[in-house]
Each structure stands twice: as C-alpha cells, then as structure tokens.
Amino acid sequence: MSDHVVLHVKGRVLVGPEEVRDELWAVDGRITYERPPGAVETVTVSGWALPGLVDAHCHVGLDRHGPVDDETSEKQALQDREAGTLLVRDAGSPSDTRWIDAREDLPKVIRAGRHIARTRRYIRNYAHEIEPGDLVAYVAREARRGDGWVKLVGDWIDREVGDLSPCWPRGEVEAAIAEAHRLGARVTAHCFAEDSLRDLVEAGIDCIEHATGLAEDTIPLFAERGVAIVPTLVNIATFPHLADGGEAKFPDWSAHMRRLHARRYDTVRAAYDAGIPIFVGTDAGGSMAHGLVAAEVAELVKAGIPPLDALSATAWHARTWLGRPVLEEGAPADLVVYEEDPRADVRALAAPSRIVLNGRIVG
Numbered sequence: 001m002s003d004h005v006v007l008h009v010k011g012r013v014l015v016g017p018e019e020v021r022d023e024l025w026a027v028d029g030r031i032t033y034e035r036p037p038g039a040v041e042t043v044t045v046s047g048w049a050l051p052g053l054v055d056a057h058c059h060v061g062l063d064r065h066g067p068v069d070d071e072t073s074e075k076q077a078l079q080d081r082e083a084g085t086l087l088v089r090d091a092g093s094p095s096d097t098r099w100i101d102a103r104e105d106l107p108k109v110i111r112a113g114r115h116i117a118r119t120r121r122y123i124r125n126y127a128h129e130i131e132p133g134d135l136v137a138y139v140a141r142e143a144r145r146g147d148g149w150v151k152l153v154g155d156w157i158d159r160e161v162g163d164l165s166p167c168w169p170r171g172e173v174e175a176a177i178a179e180a181h182r183l184g185a186r187v188t189a190h191c192f193a194e195d196s197l198r199d200l201v202e203a204g205i206d207c208i209e210h211a212t213g214l215a216e217d218t219i220p221l222f223a224e225r226g227v228a229i230v231p232t233l234v235n236i237a238t239f240p241h242l243a244d245g246g247e248a249k250f251p252d253w254s255a256h257m258r259r260l261h262a263r264r265y266d267t268v269r270a271a272y273d274a275g276i277p278i279f280v281g282t283d284a285g286g287s288m289a290h291g292l293v294a295a296e297v298a299e300l301v302k303a304g305i306p307p308l309d310a311l312s313a314t315a316w317h318a319r320t321w322l323g324r325p326v327l328e329e330g331a332p333a334d335l336v337v338y339e340e341d342p343r344a345d346v347r348a349l350a351a352p353s354r355i356v357l358n359g360r361i362v363g
C-alpha cells in the first residue's frame with residue numbers, strides 16, 4: 001500500500017549524539033534526506049527528533065501471573081509506543097507474540113524466546129524450568145525461536161540456602177553459551193547477586209540483566225570482554241519492598257537485597273567509569289508497568305551517567321548494539337519528536353510531542 005503522503009520532519013534531527021540535521025522526509029515509511037520530487041501531500045512535524053527509543057529489557061505477552069492473551073499484549077505494546085519506545089528487546093516471554101511483526105503500528109520486537117530457569121528457581125509460569133543436563137538443548141531451542149537472543153535466569157533465591165545463589169554449573173553454562181553462539185544468538189542472564197557473574201562472563205556471556213552484584217573483582221572482567229549490562233534501575237527500586245515481604249522467612253536474602261539496593265547507583269557508576277556498555281531497560285511486564293523508558297534514563301543520570309550517554313543508551317548506542325538502524329537514509333522512519341532538546345535535559349523524554357512509526361504519525 002502506498003498513499004504517497006510524505007511526512008516532513010523539520011527542526012533538529014538528531015542523527016547522532018553530535019550530528020544534527022535540519023530536516024528529513026519519510027516516503028513510503030522510509031527516511032530520506034532528499035526532498036521528494038513532484039507535488040505530494042505533506043504533513044509537517046517540528047521539533048527535536050530522536051530515533052525511536054529502545055527498551056532493552058521489556059516483556060510483551062507477560063504479566064505477574066504468566067502468559068497473557070493477544071489483546072493484553074497489544075495493550076502493553078501500545079503503552080510502550082506511547083512512551084516513545086519503538087524498539088523492544090523482549091527479555092523473555094512465555095507468549096508467542098510473532099503476530100506483532102505484521103503490525104506496522106506496533107513497536108518492533110527483538111525476542112529472546114522464553115526464559116530458561118532452574119527448576120522452582122523463578123517466578124511461576126514464566127520460564128522453562130529445567131535441570132543443568134538439559135540446558136544446552138533448551139538454549140538451542142530458544143535460540144531458534146528467538147530473534148538473536150536467549151535469556152537465562154542466572155541466579156535466584158535458593159530456599160534451602162536462604163539467599164540468592166547461582167543457578168547453573170560453569171561447565172553446562174559454558175557449553176550452552178557456545179551452542180547459542182554457534183546458532184548465531186547472543187545470551188543474556190538475569191543476575192542480582194555477586195556469585196554468578198564471574199562464571200557467566202568467563203563462559204562468554206554477552207549481557208547481564210540487573211547486574212546489581214557487580215563489584216571490584218568483576219567490573220574489570222566485564223569491561224575487558226565488552227559484556228553489556230541493562231541495570232533496570234526502575235525495577236531495582238522495588239528491592240526494599242521485596243525485602244520487606246521476605247524478611248520473616250529469608251532474613252539473609254532480605255538483607256542481601258537491601259545491600260544491593262543501597263549501592264545500586266555506585267555500582268552503575270563504577271561500571272560506567274570502567275567502560276562497560278550500559279543500556280536502558282525497564283523490565284516492563286511481570287510486576288513493572290510498560291512505558292517507563294524516560295524514568296529509567298532519568299535513573300541512569302541520577303546514578304552519575306552523563307546525560308548524553310544515558311540518552312544514547314536508549315537511542316543511538318542501543319540501536320547499534322542491537323544491530324538496528326538509527327536515522328540513516330533508507331531506514332524505517334521510526335522516530336520520536338520533542339519540543340525541547342533531550343540532550344540538554346533528559347526529562348524532555350517524558351513528554352514526546354509526536355511519535356512516528358514506519359513513517360506514520362501514531363502519537
């Protein structure tokens with residue numbers, strides 16, 4: 001379908017953190033910097049244009065009880081879209097959300113298949129719950145189902161120990177990551193605690209979610225190997241509440257969660273200072289609301305990341321990391337327009353004035 005309505009974006013087009021152009025056009029859903037010839041119907045949008053934001057840790061098709069129907073998944077995706085999130089890395093979902101790919105009006109989704117967790121060591125109804133002997137086979141299966149990512153649960157409370165503890169032996173996780181890489185997929189893992197990090201990084205993992213347990217001994221390892229982290233600080237903010245709930249039965253776990261929470265900004269700042277790539281993720285789905293991308297950028301700034309880098313962690317750098325285009329000639333016209341320069345104050349992200357997806361104004 002081609003209706004030849006051309007969208008003209010005028011003002012300041014933030015092609016890169018430092019590269020600004022005065023205008024672009026969207027023709028048949030794609031970006032061009034050359035004025036389209038001939039008489040066309042043009043809709044003009046003015047302001048500061050960023051590439052569609054990335055939420056690198058977001059679950060579509062999931063709520064606190066497990067999988068949800070397509071109607072609920074659609075609502076979740078629309079809530080993300082309203083916030084300017086036009087590219088999601090779905091960090092694990094038990095629902096089949098492939099149908100979203102055919103919808104030009106919904107954010108693009110990069111899936112990690114379904115979470116892979118140890119038996120009875122994760123939230124009920126979320127994950128494939130398996131034992132280490134089956135890890136390689138399940139990782140291969142989810143690598144084929146996903147869009148280039150596989151999601152492990154790397155640590156979780158061990159009720160017998162009464163604290164967080166690693167879920168996988170080193171040998172199995174190393175074989176599983178090698179298998180994912182052979183199949184062309186990257187691997188990420190949910191990790192709150194300190195203990196699981198060294199094994200996972202040495203086993204070749206590509207990314208760690210939350211990473212609250214990063215410390216002096218593991219930070220240099222992450223930096224050296226370029227292992228990314230997605231802190232999800234808006235989710236880490238709920239740790240004290242979780243700790244309250246578990247206090248009576250698991251006091252050690254509870255105290256551990258409080259310590260990780262107390263040092264969360266220092267942890268993120270130390271990771272940043274060491275050169276670890278950091279990306280914006282909200283952990284939407286499950287217990288977190290969708291559409292918190294601006295709040296997470298603000299949290300990264302609060303942790304001490306310079307605003308331009310915090311912005312890039314949901315814009316240019318995040319897209320490049322995920323292998324998706326930014327605002328180059330020929331790319332899908334996915335962009336968000338603001339009245340104020342979001343580089344000057346990231347709080348501008350909370351109020352998009354226009355949202356453009358595949359060249360159409362959707363918000």
Ligand SMILES: [Zn+2]
Nearest residue numbers: 057059091283
């Ligand atoms: Zn998550």
